[in-house]
Amino acid sequence: MSAPETEAGVIAELAVRANGGEVVHGPNGRTFLVSAPGAVVKDITDPHGIVVDPPARIRQSVTLQTVDSLVDYVDRFKTKDTVLFADIRQSSIAALIDYHGPGEAAHVDHKATMILPFSEEWKTWTAIDGKMMDQLTFARFLEENAVDVVAPSGADLLEVCRDLQAKRKVDFRKAVRTNTDNENFEYTDETTATAKSGGVEVPSKFQLKVPVYFGGETVSLFAFLRWNLVETSLQLGVKLHRAEHVRQAVFKQIVTDAGARSERPVLFGTAG
Incomplete structure (x- = not known):
């Protein structure tokens, strides 16, 4: 029968x-x-x-760690209705493999997600963004991360670090902007029998070259010098210039590339 x-x-x-x-x-x-x-x-x-x-339908949720893996996964399982959702706040991309089509219901049970991890360089510099440090801590930070600085040159940066480390016991009086657009911190040294005066010149900005995300291409980013004179002690720090704008631009480019490579539409937002 x-x-x-x-x-x-x-x-x-x-x-x-x-x-x-x-x-x-x-x-x-x-x-x-x-x-x-x-x-x-x-x-x-x-x-x-x-x-x-x-099973009657695919129920699968995977977490991937690179954009290449996400694209490969989408290419393997995509349908005509597969859509990528990009959350710019969380640096995440979600591929909804079995998303519904126009006027068509779907279970939307098959999903691939990845969160772009920040590079170590980006995490290092954003961690000190806007924070003030004593001059020794600041000098050591610049020395340890000099490889990320393309301007001033490595030799000039090393000289700044040495001056800041050597002048820890002097009394700083004021800061004067030089004709080279640097900050010259004038001091008096009264630790010797004869008082001496002088200055420590520090660049007013640093040009960085760092990747935003792990494994990504490097981008240019400026860090502006910030300083405080607390009585006679000098505090230093940097303020990253439009760092969030840089991150968003890099994220948008990565998402656009992922959509083009997987030949799937990209929507900025999250799917409920």
């Missing part, structure tokens, strides 16, 4: 054969044995538990 198309069809077939024994094939690959008398019905689809029925 032909297989009924619905459970109701199966029940109808069972009722017809209530007075005899027969095997009935139902929907979804199910098989029933109907025995008479009494119309005893037994499901004999897989009495030994050998057959494993596949």
Whole structure:
């Protein structure tokens, strides 16, 4: 006999054969044995538990760690309705593989997500953004991260660090902007028998070259010098110039590239 198309069809077939024994094939690959008398019905689809029925639909949520992996995953499973959602606040991209089409319902149970990790360089500089440090701590920070600074030159930066480390016990009096657009911190040294005066010149801005995200291309970013004179002590720090604008621009480019490579539309936002 032909297989009924619905459970109701199966029940109808069972009722017809209530007075005899027969095997009935139902929907979804199910098989029933109907025995008479009494119309005893037994499901004999897989009495030994050998057959494993596949799920009715894909339910899968994966977390990926690189854009390349996300693109590869989307390419493997994408449908005509697959959409990428980019959350610019969280630096995340979510691919909804089985997203619904126009006027078409869908379960949306298949999802691939990645959160772009920040580079160590970006985390290092943003961690001190706007924070003030004593001159020794500031000098050591510049010395340890000089590889990220493209201007001033490495030699000039090293000289600044040495001057700040050497002049820790002097009394700073004021700061004067020089004709080279640097800050000259004038001081008096009274630790010797004869008082001496002088100055420590520090660049008013530093040009950085760092990647925003792990494994990404480097971008230019300026860090402006900030300073305070607390009595005779000097405090120094930097303020990153429009760092959030730089991050958003880099994120947008990454998302645009991911959409182009996977040939799927990109929407900025989140899917509920």
